[in-house]
Amino acid sequence: MIHQEELHIATRGRGTDDVTGQVQAVLSEAEITVGTCNVFVAHTSASLVVTENADPQVRRDLEAWLSRAVPDGDPLFRHTAEGPDDMPAHVRAALLETSVTLPVSRGRLALGTWQGLFLFEHRLAPHTRRLIVTVVGA
Amino acid sequence: MIHQEELHIATRGRGTDDVTGQVQAVLSEAEITVGTCNVFVAHTSASLVVTENADPQVRRDLEAWLSRAVPDGDPLFRHTAEGPDDMPAHVRAALLETSVTLPVSRGRLALGTWQGLFLFEHRLAPHTRRLIVTVVGA
Amino acid sequence: MIHQEELHIATRGRGTDDVTGQVQAVLSEAEITVGTCNVFVAHTSASLVVTENADPQVRRDLEAWLSRAVPDGDPLFRHTAEGPDDMPAHVRAALLETSVTLPVSRGRLALGTWQGLFLFEHRLAPHTRRLIVTVVGA
Numbered sequence: 001m002i003h004q005e006e007l008h009i010a011t012r013g014r015g016t017d018d019v020t021g022q023v024q025a026v027l028s029e030a031e032i033t034v035g036t037c038n039v040f041v042a043h044t045s046a047s048l049v050v051t052e053n054a055d056p057q058v059r060r061d062l063e064a065w066l067s068r069a070v071p072d073g074d075p076l077f078r079h080t081a082e083g084p085d086d087m088p089a090h091v092r093a094a095l096l097e098t099s100v101t102l103p104v105s106r107g108r109l110a111l112g113t114w115q116g117l118f119l120f121e122h123r124l125a126p127h128t129r130r131l132i133v134t135v136v137g138a
Numbered sequence: 139m140i141h142q143e144e145l146h147i148a149t150r151g152r153g154t155d156d157v158t159g160q161v162q163a164v165l166s167e168a169e170i171t172v173g174t175c176n177v178f179v180a181h182t183s184a185s186l187v188v189t190e191n192a193d194p195q196v197r198r199d200l201e202a203w204l205s206r207a208v209p210d211g212d213p214l215f216r217h218t219a220e221g222p223d224d225m226p227a228h229v230r231a232a233l234l235e236t237s238v239t240l241p242v243s244r245g246r247l248a249l250g251t252w253q254g255l256f257l258f259e260h261r262l263a264p265h266t267r268r269l270i271v272t273v274v275g276a
Numbered sequence: 277m278i279h280q281e282e283l284h285i286a287t288r289g290r291g292t293d294d295v296t297g298q299v300q301a302v303l304s305e306a307e308i309t310v311g312t313c314n315v316f317v318a319h320t321s322a323s324l325v326v327t328e329n330a331d332p333q334v335r336r337d338l339e340a341w342l343s344r345a346v347p348d349g350d351p352l353f354r355h356t357a358e359g360p361d362d363m364p365a366h367v368r369a370a371l372l373e374t375s376v377t378l379p380v381s382r383g384r385l386a387l388g389t390w391q392g393l394f395l396f397e398h399r400l401a402p403h404t405r406r407l408i409v410t411v412v413g414a
Contacts, residue, residue: 001276002172002173002275002276004172004173004241004243034278034280034410035278035280035410035412036314036410036412038174038239038241040239040240040241040248041250042248042249042250042251042253043250043252043253044188044189044190044196044250044252044253049370050320050369050374050375051320051366051369051370052320052366055355055357057354057355058320058355058363058366060354060355061352061353061354061355061363061366061367062366062367062370064352064353065346065350065352065353065367068352069207069345070203074203076199076202076203076206077199077202077203078195078198078199079193079195079196079198079199081193087196087199090189090190090196090199090200091199091200091203093188093189094187094189094200094233094234095233095234095370095371096370096371097235097373098188098238098253099188099238099239099240100374100375101239101314101316101375101377102316102375103280103314103316103408103410104410105280105408110316110318110408111318112317112318112319112320112406113318114319114320115318115319115320115374130250132241132243132248134172134173134174134241134242136173136174136274136275136412137278137412138277138278139414140310140311140413140414142310142311142379142381176312176377176379178377178378178379178386179388180386180387180388180389180391181388181390181391182326182327182328182334182388182390182391207345208341212341214337214340214341214344215337215340215341216333216336216337217331217333217334217336217337219331225334225337228327228328228334228337228338229337229338229341231326231327232325232327232338232371232372233371233372235373236326236376236391237326237376237377237378239377268388270379270381270386272310272311272312272379272380274311274312274412274413
């Protein structure tokens with residue numbers, strides 16, 4: 001059995017949004033007990049990341065590390081037409097995930113105790129991001 | 139329904155090749171309307187990356203960032219038998235993707251407007267790289 | 277056909293363990309000839325990585341690069357309650373993979389000649405890590 005649905009997430013600019021609940025809601029409609037749930041972000045300047053959902057400092061620190069490793073306005077970059085955060089967003093997207101496949105067990109995302117799935121907006125300005133959720137299972 | 143096929147891509151040395159069309163061609167043979175298409179590179183010194191396909195400077199800048207973050211000939215590395223680009227290629231492969239799962243919708247790869255799937259050769263010399271494309275769907 | 281099983285891997289602290297054989301064993305029970313095998317690590321401070329299995333120096337060098345790029349005890353980090361290796365473990369987990377999908381061909385993981393699947397423990401202390409293996413195929 002296959003079930004596919006799109007989600008549209010309005011981001012508030014650079015940072016993370018927990019989308020675990022919205023993906024679980026799609027999965028619940030799929031009526032699949034066991035299998036996989038693939039989440040794909042249809043953009044090259046936003047990412048998906050599975051990380052700790054307990055302490056928000058984890059995402060703050062991840063952002064701090066990325067900001068230092070891939071600084072905005074780096075003179076290394078030539079693709080700068082859309083601003084100093086444009087090319088860093090593409091590098092971040094290459095380093096994190098565009099597509100994440102989560103296991104499904106007993107009709108639920110089989111995440112660990114502290115795991116959440118986050119949409120990571122890399123651009124400074126808010127965007128509406130399109131996610132495609134595809135559930136495969138039985 | 140499952141369909142699997144191998145692609146052999148001749149790279150020209152370090153850099154990116156757009157393989158979206160070749161993967162779409164495999165998908166078209168699969169006669170699957172909705173599902174997922176997994177692409178796997180059977181090597182540890184080349185990667186897959188989903189990134190912008192409009193401005194080639196994006197891939198040039200991504201390469202520039204990787205060259206600075208994981209420099210060839212870094213004295214940190216001991217695995218140097220195959221040359222100064224050998225171990226950096228493995229680190230780049232760990233940072234980017236060995237396996238990418240793309241959603242399939244209406245028989246097409248459901249990529250965003252500016253997204254392409256690229257094979258990223260990390261070695262300086264040209265290689266023939268083997269991709270395994272597995273389509274699962276209905 | 278879908279087959280899902282959990283693996284519990286006792287790590288010895290920071291470093292890599294080859295789990296290819298254990299994942300192949302799950303696959304063998306699945307009696308699936310062609311398809312995909314997803315491996316998911318249910319933790320945010322350990323990763324999966326597909327890399328060279330021939331020369332152990334490759335994993336030593338990968339660890340050396342990560343230790344330099346994401347140093348323990350970095351004053352950048354605020355999420356430090358569990359120690360100097362806590363937040364670096366989360367950053368490493370974001371950079372490497374939480375979920376890897378491998379192709380299955382003739383009932384075997386269709387890996388390249390030198391490819392192995394490794395569990396990468398990022399914490400300094402030993403942990404027991406839970407992997408969820410989901411095989412989809414025919």
